[in-house]
Amino acid sequence: MSAPLLTIEDVAVELPTPRGNLRAVDHVDLSLDAGRTLGIVGESGCGKTMLSRAVLQLLPKKAKLTGRVMFDGQDLVRLDAERLRRLRGRDLAVVFQDPMTSLNPVLTIGTQLMETIQEHLELDASAAKARSIELLAAVGIPAPEQRLAQYPHQCSGGMRQRIAIAIALSCEPKLLIADEPTTALDVTIQAQILDLLAREQRRRHMAMIIITHDLGVVAGRADELAVMYAGRVVERAPTPALFKRMHMPYTEALLAAIPKLETAPHTPLPAISGRPPDPTRPLKGCSFAPRCRYAAGRCHEAKPELKSAEMPGHLYACFHPIQMSERTDA
Amino acid sequence: MMQIAARTASGTPLLNVDNLVVEYGLGNKTVHAVSGVSLEVARGETLGLVGESGCGKSTLGRAVLQLRRAKSGRVLFDGEDLTAMEGEALRKMRRRVQLIFQDPIASLNPRRRIGDIVAEPLIIAGVKDAAERKRRVHEVLGAVGLDPELVSGRLPHEFSGGQCQRICIARSLVLNPEFIVCDEPVSALDVSIRAQILNLLEEMKARFGLTLLFIAHDLAVVKAVSDRVAVMYLGRLCEVGPSEQLFAKPAHPYTALLLQAIPVPDPDMRPAESVATGEPPSPIAPPSGCRFRTRCPRADQRCSAEIPELREVAPGQFAACHHPLA
Ligand SMILES: Nc1ncnc2c1ncn2[C@@H]1O[C@H](COP(=O)(O)OP(=O)(O)O)[C@@H](O)[C@H]1O
Ligand SMILES: Nc1ncnc2c1ncn2[C@@H]1O[C@H](COP(=O)(O)OP(=O)(O)O)[C@@H](O)[C@H]1O
Ligand code: SF4
Ligand code: SF4
Numbered sequence: 001m002s003a004p005l006l007t008i009e010d011v012a013v014e015l016p017t018p019r020g021n022l023r024a025v026d027h028v029d030l031s032l033d034a035g036r037t038l039g040i041v042g043e044s045g046c047g048k049t050m051l052s053r054a055v056l057q058l059l060p061k062k063a064k065l066t067g068r069v070m071f072d073g074q075d076l077v078r079l080d081a082e083r084l085r086r087l088r089g090r091d092l093a094v095v096f097q098d099p100m101t102s103l104n105p106v107l108t109i110g111t112q113l114m115e116t117i118q119e120h121l122e123l124d125a126s127a128a129k130a131r132s133i134e135l136l137a138a139v140g141i142p143a144p145e146q147r148l149a150q151y152p153h154q155c156s157g158g159m160r161q162r163i164a165i166a167i168a169l170s171c172e173p174k175l176l177i178a179d180e181p182t183t184a185l186d187v188t189i190q191a192q193i194l195d196l197l198a199r200e201q202r203r204r205h206m207a208m209i210i211i212t213h214d215l216g217v218v219a220g221r222a223d224e225l226a227v228m229y230a231g232r233v234v235e236r237a238p239t240p241a242l243f244k245r246m247h248m249p250y251t252e253a254l255l256a257a258i259p260k261l262e263t264a265p266h267t268p269l270p271a272i273s274g275r276p277p278d279p280t281r282p283l284k285g286c287s288f289a290p291r292c293r294y295a296a297g298r299c300h301e302a303k304p305e306l307k308s309a310e311m312p313g314h315l316y317a318c319f320h321p322i323q324m325s326e327r328t329d330a
Numbered sequence: 331m332m333q334i335a336a337r338t339a340s341g342t343p344l345l346n347v348d349n350l351v352v353e354y355g356l357g358n359k360t361v362h363a364v365s366g367v368s369l370e371v372a373r374g375e376t377l378g379l380v381g382e383s384g385c386g387k388s389t390l391g392r393a394v395l396q397l398r399r400a401k402s403g404r405v406l407f408d409g410e411d412l413t414a415m416e417g418e419a420l421r422k423m424r425r426r427v428q429l430i431f432q433d434p435i436a437s438l439n440p441r442r443r444i445g446d447i448v449a450e451p452l453i454i455a456g457v458k459d460a461a462e463r464k465r466r467v468h469e470v471l472g473a474v475g476l477d478p479e480l481v482s483g484r485l486p487h488e489f490s491g492g493q494c495q496r497i498c499i500a501r502s503l504v505l506n507p508e509f510i511v512c513d514e515p516v517s518a519l520d521v522s523i524r525a526q527i528l529n530l531l532e533e534m535k536a537r538f539g540l541t542l543l544f545i546a547h548d549l550a551v552v553k554a555v556s557d558r559v560a561v562m563y564l565g566r567l568c569e570v571g572p573s574e575q576l577f578a579k580p581a582h583p584y585t586a587l588l589l590q591a592i593p594v595p596d597p598d599m600r601p602a603e604s605v606a607t608g609e610p611p612s613p614i615a616p617p618s619g620c621r622f623r624t625r626c627p628r629a630d631q632r633c634s635a636e637i638p639e640l641r642e643v644a645p646g647q648f649a650a651c652h653h654p655l656a
């Protein structure tokens with residue numbers, strides 16, 4: 001078996017703040033094979049974006065990063081700036097929640113696409129233009145040739161996100177990181193963008209990380225899920241295994257809080273009370289303890305380590321896991 | 331002609347919107363934001379209003395509250411025509427109706443303390459007694475789950491999005507209104523906080539005897555709190571009906587499309603690819619006939635020639651479609 005495309009090893013990110021050191025990512029291990037999709041799920045502030053920025057080596061300047069990020073055989077943490085820059089446009093691509101993060105408002109869409117393509121692939125202007133049109137068509141933009149001359153502000157939010165995806169895909173990346181790509185969009189457009197990402201991924205055999213706060217967005221689309229809370233991965237499993245038998249009270253609570261179509265109106269939603277802990281004031285025990293309905297004893301004293309469940313590839317970090325089979329329930 | 335959009339079970343509705351038209355000028359063009367919408371909301375009822383961004387939900391909500399004047403049509407609140415009201419009469423009426431916005435942080439003045447922000451409507455309404463104001467502010471802050479002593483002296487930036495939305499809800503309750511337009515109050519919030527705020531709105535509705543117009547673009551969110559749901563597309567209503575019925579048996583192709591687009595948190599329900607195609611056309615030049623026809627799989631000649639009127643397709647359920655789903 002070949003090595004995974006991406007391995008995140010013991011990655012931690014700390015940010016100095018006026019309130020003290022903020023541990024945004026707290027010793028995370030993850031891996032992803034070529035052509036597969038990993039979903040990273042959790043509430044705002046739990047470190048999803050910082051983790052993805054650690055992979056991309058796009059952290060704020062003052063951030064302190066430890067650990068290793070092995071991508072395609074090299075450690076990105078130790079790669080020099082020039083090689084990183086080349087890698088990012090080419091093998092490693094990203095789509096953000098706000099497409100304007102990656103689009104330049106004063107350049108036409110055509111210029112932006114063609115610049116990226118020409119910088120990373122050796123194509124002349126006319127070939128780059130042809131490729132741009134092809135890409136815009138692939139991401140579902142009507143009349144792609146006319147679009148080339150337009151500016152981002154002349155497009156709707158959904159169209160801008162499609163263009164950002166076209167730019168991200170332009171150099172056939174091996175890994176695409178999509179950080180809440182549809183959070184700002186309508187459900188109908190969200191469905192289209194997620195379909196588009198899935199289709200392009202299959203076609204290109206590209207690996208993908210989808211980051212979201214909504215389990216519904218990744219349930220039918222990711223091969224594997226990692227649930228993050230307070231900077232840590234607290235549960236990780238192949239998607240079917242996770243939904244069949246989740247062990248973390250936090251995962252259960254996240255799922256329960258989503259309004260379901262089959263539920264009658266005016267049924268109170270099982271909300272998670274309170275908020276995640278202040279990341280500058282780490283708790284002694286389990287970070288979820290103040291909000292957890294199963295918290296007892298040890299939960300307030302010690303941090304549960306990530307350990308294997310009975311299903312292969314399923315890990316959880318909890319002293320009182322739910323839905324354990326009798327054999328392994330200790 | 332007047333459309334009968336939503337007959338409620340009994341009595342006169344608290345709110346009656348009759349053939350409302352709202353437009354914006356844009357250079358020498360006209361944005362047809364709301365084009366002849368009629369609906370009713372009974373006292374104590376929550377009417378959900380859904381549709382994609384830009385379909386006119388906020389415009390309709392604001393026109394109901396007279397924050398944007400309609401070009402034509404009427405808004406009857408408790409039997410009185412708000413569109414004909416001005417000055418003091420309108421100001422008096424406005425105390426009975428309130429608005430909550432999508433972006434809680436942006437809708438709070440960053441330089442004012444929470445206690446003052448929540449008290450502001452009382453001052454505008456002329457409540458001169460400071461002790462009475464403080465009593466009311468404490469009551470509503472407590473009601474939305476905040477500790478009045480702890481939060482009154484603090485500034486908005488010290489609070490999270492979810493807490494800011496609680497503060498906005500407190501402010502909207504302080505004048506004891508009868509009716510609140512909730513304009514996407516949870517769209518900017520995380521799933522976990524969203525559930526807290528939806529529950530809070532339900533509690534407040536029961537406790538203060540409110541009637542709500544609840545605007546959102548997510549059908550599952552709308553269903554959680556609404557007795558009836560109105561589906562809007564490009565300035566017009568497509569379908570109105572009791573929540574359960576509308577979700578179980580949508581008659582309008584657009585309602586069906588919205589339902590299919592909801593991400594379902596179940597890996598066995600792999601989403602059917604591309605149920606929703608394209609984006610809504612511009613409200614500057616809306617399509618002739620049925621405005622949904624450019625995206626509708628059932629569209630035919632008649633759909634481009636003739637505007638479909640709302641018709642009752644099942645008891646209490648109305649759809650504006652020439653070829654409704656069975
Ligand atoms: N530039 C920054 N400086 C300091 N703290 C930050 C910065 N960006 C994010 N954080 C903090 O890091 C933590 C993790 O944030 P983030 O990774 O953005 O979470 P998520 O993407 O899951 O919402 C949060 O507590 C957030 O407030
Ligand atoms: N002040 C304005 N001037 C011009 N057009 C506007 C204005 N406000 C809204 N619109 C347009 O009116 C239409 C309806 O907008 P809105 O009511 O905000 O929709 P929604 O709330 O459903 O997203 C949109 O096309 C929007 O661009
Ligand atoms: S370790 Fe304890 S507090 Fe933490 S999730 Fe498990 S049961 Fe809840
Ligand atoms: S009237 Fe025609 S175009 Fe409009 S929704 Fe019905 S079938 Fe579709």
Ligand SMILES: [Mg+2]
Nearest residue numbers: 048049179180
């Ligand atoms: Mg983020």
Ligand SMILES: [Mg+2]
Nearest residue numbers: 387388389514
């Ligand atoms: Mg709006």
